Amino acid sequence: MATTTSTPAVDRAASPSPAPSRSPRGRAGWVPWLFLAPYLLLFGGFVLLPIGLGLWISLHSWDFTLPGKPFVGLDNYKELLTPGTGQFERFWNAMQATGLFTAVSVPLLIVIPLAVALVMNQKFRGRNLFRALFFAPYVLGVAVVGVMWRFLLDRNIGVVNYLADLVGLPDKTPWLTSIPEAWIALVGVTVWWTLGFNAVIFLAGLQDVSPDLYEAAKVDGAGAWSRFRHVTIPGLRPVLGFVVMITIIASANMFGQSYIMTRGGPGQETRTAIYYIVDTGLSQRQMGDAAAASWILTVVLMLTSALVFAATRERGKKKGAAA
Amino acid sequence: MKAFRYGVLTFLALVFVSPLVFMVTTSFKSRTESGQTPPSLVPDNPTLAAYQQVLNAADTPVFRWFLNSMVAATLNSLLVVTTAALAAYALARMEFRGRNVVFGLIVATLFVPPVILVIPSFEIVGRLFWLDTLTAIIVPTAANAFGVFFLRQFFIGLPKEVEESASLDGANQWQVFWKIVLPLSRPALATLALLAFLTNWNDFLWPVYVLFSPENQTLQAGLSTLQYANAVRYNLLMTGAVVASVPVLLLYVFAQRFIIEGVSRSGIKG
Numbered sequence: 001m002a003t004t005t006s007t008p009a010v011d012r013a014a015s016p017s018p019a020p021s022r023s024p025r026g027r028a029g030w031v032p033w034l035f036l037a038p039y040l041l042l043f044g045g046f047v048l049l050p051i052g053l054g055l056w057i058s059l060h061s062w063d064f065t066l067p068g069k070p071f072v073g074l075d076n077y078k079e080l081l082t083p084g085t086g087q088f089e090r091f092w093n094a095m096q097a098t099g100l101f102t103a104v105s106v107p108l109l110i111v112i113p114l115a116v117a118l119v120m121n122q123k124f125r126g127r128n129l130f131r132a133l134f135f136a137p138y139v140l141g142v143a144v145v146g147v148m149w150r151f152l153l154d155r156n157i158g159v160v161n162y163l164a165d166l167v168g169l170p171d172k173t174p175w176l177t178s179i180p181e182a183w184i185a186l187v188g189v190t191v192w193w194t195l196g197f198n199a200v201i202f203l204a205g206l207q208d209v210s211p212d213l214y215e216a217a218k219v220d221g222a223g224a225w226s227r228f229r230h231v232t233i234p235g236l237r238p239v240l241g242f243v244v245m246i247t248i249i250a251s252a253n254m255f256g257q258s259y260i261m262t263r264g265g266p267g268q269e270t271r272t273a274i275y276y277i278v279d280t281g282l283s284q285r286q287m288g289d290a291a292a293a294s295w296i297l298t299v300v301l302m303l304t305s306a307l308v309f310a311a312t313r314e315r316g317k318k319k320g321a322a323a
Numbered sequence: 324m325k326a327f328r329y330g331v332l333t334f335l336a337l338v339f340v341s342p343l344v345f346m347v348t349t350s351f352k353s354r355t356e357s358g359q360t361p362p363s364l365v366p367d368n369p370t371l372a373a374y375q376q377v378l379n380a381a382d383t384p385v386f387r388w389f390l391n392s393m394v395a396a397t398l399n400s401l402l403v404v405t406t407a408a409l410a411a412y413a414l415a416r417m418e419f420r421g422r423n424v425v426f427g428l429i430v431a432t433l434f435v436p437p438v439i440l441v442i443p444s445f446e447i448v449g450r451l452f453w454l455d456t457l458t459a460i461i462v463p464t465a466a467n468a469f470g471v472f473f474l475r476q477f478f479i480g481l482p483k484e485v486e487e488s489a490s491l492d493g494a495n496q497w498q499v500f501w502k503i504v505l506p507l508s509r510p511a512l513a514t515l516a517l518l519a520f521l522t523n524w525n526d527f528l529w530p531v532y533v534l535f536s537p538e539n540q541t542l543q544a545g546l547s548t549l550q551y552a553n554a555v556r557y558n559l560l561m562t563g564a565v566v567a568s569v570p571v572l573l574l575y576v577f578a579q580r581f582i583i584e585g586v587s588r589s590g591i592k593g
Contacts, residue, residue, distance in 0.1 A: 036409070038406040042466035046464075047466045051439060051440070124325070147564050159362050253438060277438060
């Protein structure tokens with residue numbers, strides 16, 4: 001870079017005009033970096049540096065309020081991976097909570113939005129209005145959604161229990177303070193909140209499936225189910241893989257719903273991995289442990305994503321070969 | 324079939340909309356009425372008491388939080404669009420050594436789970452003396468890799484001829500970018516600005532941990548403190564939630580096309 005920047009510097013000194021050098025090579029030298037500089041400053045300082053620093057912190061016993069931050073090597077990782085230590089219990093309890101939430105919420109967040117998108121994927125009056133309504137909760141923040149649903153799900157004065165009573169169901173369900181009710185509430189609220197997001201992506205994907213394929217299938221005598229199996233699903237496969245992946249990542253990063261609706265309770269049952277990480281690192285100031293935990297969570301997440309990616313591609317290939 | 328479809332869709336629409344309606348009506352109730360059973364859908368005695376309290380009381384500075392959120396989300400959105408547009412233009416239209424490395428690095432971080440950044444970013448923001456300030460909410464999250472990716476795709480799709488003829492007419496690269504590319508890119512810039520605004524406005528985890536003083540909270544973070552201080556004043560809580568929802572719902576009503584298109588495009592491109 002040093003050599004390429006010298007040419008335009010000379011050019012600039014030679015001509016007072018702010019116009020860039022006429023030499024294409026000189027022009028290509030520093031102008032792009034000027035355009036890139038503001039972004040790269042942010043990117044370097046708040047993306048690349050934190051990634052490296054996080055790894056560094058994870059190798060230390062790091063309390064940001066104390067001057068001494070002794071190097072401990074892989075001890076933080078060992079502690080998190082050795083059964084019997086206090087951190088091990090708390091961390092894996094939280095990982096389990098995240099795993100459970102992900103395993104239950106992701107299938108629902110694929111199947112229901114897909115069904116909604118299929119119903120919406122026809123021309124009918126009011127379609128855009130319905131689409132707008134289903135998507136609306138997604139533009140609200142998790143704090144609004146959490147505070148609102150905590151009120152609606154209140155055991156004694158909540159509307160949900162009131163409505164349950166009206167239709168003859170139990171009216172004192174402890175939605176937020178008991179297991180499995182708390183999980184049902186957290187998953188249900190998350191589905192309510194983000195269903196529209198996935199549905200919109202599915203709908204866009206469905207509109208890219210060529211209508212000719214449906215016509216051809218109809219001519220061949222394929223019924224609705226058969227058209228769904230052999231036209232819609234293969235046509236949607238890339239979008240499906242993408243939605244599965246981002247939904248897994250979003251569910252594995254669940255934090256706000258628990259923080260607001262259940263405070264991680266009852267006990268620590270609904271305390272997710274992210275909740276554990278920020279609580280350990282930022283409230284209890286054990287940043288070394290927390291940084292190590294976030295690396296472990298990241299590795300688990302990336303492995304899961306890789307598996308999902310491989311699975312969707314593998315099946316796509318088989319389908320392609322069979323067709 | 325038609326009736327069935329409308330039946331299902333209307334039921335779903337009710338499920339989606341009625342909680343929001345109830346949130347709004349509760350904000351117009353008195354404290355007693357908001358906590359009574361059976362709940363009333365429409366307030367018996369509509370009152371602005373909760374709004375007045377939220378505006379005036381020192382322990383629930385919701386209006387101050389509203390201003391904080393507005394300032395933070397606006398500046399963050401501007402910063403995202405400016406830096407991403409400049410970078411994306413260089414990556415889309417300029418030839419230079421290292422371009423693929425830079426772009427590859429940016430795209431690679433799209434797949435890095437954000438949790439990895441939280442602990443070290445806190446440390447960095449602390450060293451910069453940004454803790455408990457709005458700067459901590461505005462600047463670090465502005466390094467938006469999706470924005471660069473999204474605008475680069477858009478710029479590549481623009482017809483090259485216009486830019487080429489302008490530079491033949493003597494315009495330099497800055498002038499081409501500023502006078503030709505940006506005006507042609509208004510829809511994409513608006514989409515990115517809106518998504519960035521929404522994301523920042525709704526951000527929760529980060530402000531909860533980097534802001535401490537009651538008067539420095541954003542709405543989302545403040546709302547969670549309000550809840551634990553006032554678990555029984557439901558009318559007050561719902562008022563806070565309404566204040567936090569109205570700006571984004573208004574944006575959504577008027578710019579729905581951009582938001583939904585932005586989201587569906589992110590899906591297809593991804």
